[in-house]
Amino acid sequence: MTQVEGVITRVYREEWGRVVAGLARRFGDLDIAEEAAAEAFAIAVARWPVEGVPANPGAWMATTAKRKAIDRIRRENNRDHKQRQAQMSINNSSPDPVGAIVDDRLRLLFICSHPALAMESRVALTLRMVGGLTVTEIARAFLVQEATMRQRITRAKAKIKAANITYRVPSAEDLPARVSGVLAVIFLIFNEGYLATGHHTHPVRRNLTAEAIRLTRLIRVLLPDDHEATGLLALMLLTEARALARVTASGELVTLDQQDRGAWDTALIAEGHRLVSERLAAVVTPGRYQILAAVNAIHTSATDFRDTDWLQVVTLYDRLALLDPSPIIVLNRAIAVAELDGPEVALATIDRLEDTLAGYHAYHATRADLLRRMGRNQQSCAAYDTAIELAGNTAETAYPTRRRDQLPK
Incomplete structure (x- = not known):
């Protein structure tokens, strides 16, 4: 190039x-x-x-x-x-009104996150228009085929035309009705930065994670009483704190149990913990981002992987599943269950996800790890092969490749 x-x-x-x-x-x-x-x-x-x-x-x-x-x-x-x-x-002498939001990008996020659209369509369209993500990256984020996501975005455009939805600068009164869609967009932008899905790209795109954190800080200023905005900020800070320990010099992803916790950013962790404590103490029924932030607070509180309070992690995932019973939540809960009750119990749960997560590389990598721990090496090898085939970038490929090659012949 x-x-x-x-x-x-x-x-x-x-x-x-x-x-x-x-x-x-x-x-x-x-x-x-x-x-x-x-x-x-x-x-x-x-x-x-x-x-x-x-x-x-x-x-x-x-x-x-x-x-x-x-x-x-x-x-x-x-x-x-x-x-x-x-x-x-x-006529450039008449600048666009900025309404309640001064930041250009955040204003565009709120403009595009129109409540007349279904949430999934709203998020997908905004990711494409403002987030700068490709249709392929958005499809991976939603775990659907690229053609399906393209159709979803096309239908959203058609509804905008048919309903004569206008793009106008939102007022302060508009923000609460739109903030959930904006937070969802920001979270997916952060996730693409946390682990890029594109082939032959660096696994971590720090520019995206930094921008997501910046935008969420601005939302907290605009909507200081929005508990989920605080929860999302805490979640991203606690996740970003581990960034330097997540990838080796050779570009391989490092799992949580193998990370050098001394390389974690203690300032980000302290801020994230403060936000989690502040919000959980004030909210009777925490939302999705607040619960995920609490899970990450437990992980970043443990001085060693073996010291993690897995019972509390599983309990939090149980609570989260009531709000979001998605297969990804079930998968993450099963990973915690494997540490609490053993890989056999977790595998029984994970195998029930095969139909919905067959195209998701992390499902197969997790299943391969559980099978390896159970000594079922041949099945583990096959699952690693599938994970490698579905991996989005070289960093995702490197870890299951090394694990597979370490299996006894």
């Missing part, structure tokens, strides 16, 4: 969502926004290697995409009202 190609790739990752969301908000049409952004990036690919990279690539991309959108609208004679909107948008 040349230096210019590297810049274009970086700008695409960082600016695509912002550009598309800005155009959609200006012109009220997602299709035009995405097509104009795609044209702008195509022009960059053709011109920048010849003419050089502009001083401000992101601004160049936004300006070029806006011009392409205006050109497209002008060509459509049956859309005169949008042409007038486009002409008005050229």
